[in-house]
Amino acid sequence: MGGLDIDSIKYRKYLWNKEYSTRKALPSSNTFHPSSSLRRFIEKYPRIKKDKALDIGAGNGRNAFYLIQNGFKYVKAIDLSPVAIDLAKQEAKRLGLADRIDFIANDAALEIGKDVNSYSLIIDMTTLHSMTKSSRRETVKHIKRLIAPNGYYLIFTLLANSPAVVDLKAKMPGPEENSYRFKFEEDTITEKAFTKGELEKLFSPLKLIEYEEYQTVTRAYKGEFPRIYITCLFQNKP
Numbered sequence: 582m583g584g585l586d587i588d589s590i591k592y593r594k595y596l597w598n599k600e601y602s603t604r605k606a607l608p609s610s611n612t613f614h615p616s617s618s619l620r621r622f623i624e625k626y627p628r629i630k631k632d633k634a635l636d637i638g639a640g641n642g643r644n645a646f647y648l649i650q651n652g653f654k655y656v657k658a659i660d661l662s663p664v665a666i667d668l669a670k671q672e673a674k675r676l677g678l679a680d681r682i683d684f685i686a687n688d689a690a691l692e693i694g695k696d697v698n699s700y701s702l703i704i705d706m707t708t709l710h711s712m713t714k715s716s717r718r719e720t721v722k723h724i725k726r727l728i729a730p731n732g733y734y735l736i737f738t739l740l741a742n743s744p745a746v747v748d749l750k751a752k753m754p755g756p757e758e759n760s761y762r763f764k765f766e767e768d769t770i771t772e773k774a775f776t777k778g779e780l781e782k783l784f785s786p787l788k789l790i791e792y793e794e795y796q797t798v799t800r801a802y803k804g805e806f807p808r809i810y811i812t813c814l815f816q817n818k819p
């Protein structure tokens with residue numbers, strides 16, 4: 582999209598709208614099955630408080646549906662892309678879940694900045710690594726504020742020393758540490774990966790209570806990317 586700053590929210594919104602309307606270059610845009618990381622968490626912690634949950638970068642709603650289907654009373658699901666949110670709303674109606682999920686199209690940083698709820702679970706399934714620096718900073722600040730005492734924050738994201746990250750960074754480094762850019766069709770995609778220590782620092786004073794690495798080859802953007810994903814489970818321990 583000519584003329585737009587590629588690190589602006591406007592450009593990122595344009596990219597994600599394209600992804601959910603026509604491009605469908607990512608596995609998560611092509612399924613309503615929940616993220617494996619979230620499924621493992623819910624199976625491992627069946628007795629957590631299933632009150633209110635917040636889904637940051639909810640995409641087509643697949644993880645929000647899973648939370649409601651597994652006992653949560655209410656989910657607020659936010660995504661930058663109005664196209665993704667329309668898909669999610671249609672699917673929620675089809676599943677008969679529309680009255681228990683609020684799907685909101687907005688930048689998560691802006692939306693949760695005005696939120697006063699207290700959430701027993703906040704999830705981010707592969708959103709943080711595609712956020713702009715300022716959205717990420719504000720979103721993280723508000724996540725820490727909105728987590729209930731003893732509540733959980735579950736994040737599934739990209740590990741910095743993934744072979745694909747090292748390779749892409751060498752070809753076209755991005756504006757931050759462990760970030761990179763690549764061209765796809767007429768667009769420029771920017772992503773940032775994380776180290777374990779960086780996430781611990783970012784989400785402090787939440788306590789990291791579980792950490793898991795998962796090596797895979799992601800088929801995305803018509804290519805194959807050897808990546809290591811990480812799941813971090815943080816808890817707001819008093």
Ligand SMILES: C[S@@+](CC[C@H](N)C(=O)[O-])C[C@H]1O[C@@H](n2cnc3c(N)ncnc32)[C@H](O)[C@@H]1O
Pocket residue numbers: 593597607609610616637638639640641642643644659660661662665687688689690705706707708711712713716
């Ligand atoms: C890889 S997709 C994952 C979607 C979903 N979590 C899932 O697992 O299917 C990343 C999502 O983050 C959203 N996103 C990126 N930046 C955002 C922001 N600043 N605020 C809200 N959502 C954002 C994108 O629109 C996209 O839907």
